[in-house]
Amino acid sequence: MLITVTRTGGFAGGERTASLDTECRGDRLQLERLAERALSGESPVGQVPVPDGFSYVIRVDSKLVELQDPYLTEDQRQLIDTVLAAAA
Template identity: 80%
Template sequence: MLITVTRTGGFAGGQRSVSLETECRSDGPELERLAELALSGEGPVGLDPVPDGFSYVVHVDSKLVNLQDPYLTDEQRQLIDAVLAADTA
């Protein structure tokens, strides 16, 4: 499963994008589980963005979901944190 997280916004207004393939990773099954749960429910719609907050586009294979801080489920936050952390490992 290919997972890509693109984060925009924040204080500096920058953009960061990280992709990872779960197939050969020891934590792959857990990331795939989180991805399925993260895609099952988009964040609340119609809520105003938080000043200096982050927005996310999460691509899982051919599916995508748009998310925004602080309106993330626990699974969405865990997935985003894990994918972004993989770029620094």
Template identity: 70%
Template sequence: MLITVIRTGGFAGGERTASLETECRPDGPALERLAERALADEGPVGRDLVPDAFGYVVHIDGKVVDLQDPYLTEAQQQLVDAVLAEAA
């Protein structure tokens, strides 16, 4: 499973992109389950944009979800953190 996260916004307004392929990773199955939960979870309805917050576009095997801080579910936050850590 290929997971890509594009983070935009924040105080500096920059963009950061990171990807990971779960296939050959020892933690791959756990990341795949986390990705499935992140896709299934929905944040609060009627979300207002928060100034200087991060926005995320998450691509998971052809599916795309748009997320916004501070409205990420626990699974979504864990997934975003795990993928962005790959680029660090």
């Protein structure tokens, strides 16, 4: 499973993209379950972005979800943090 996170916005207005391939990871099953929960979680529609907040696009294989701070579920936040940290 290929998981890609793109984060934009924030105070500096920059963009950061990171990808994680679960295929060769020891925690593969946990990450894939987390990704499934993150994509199936609530994604509030029509929420107004907060000043200097981040916007996210999470792509898991061919599925895509667009999210904004602070309107993230715990699973979405954990997946974002894991993917961005793995690419650092």
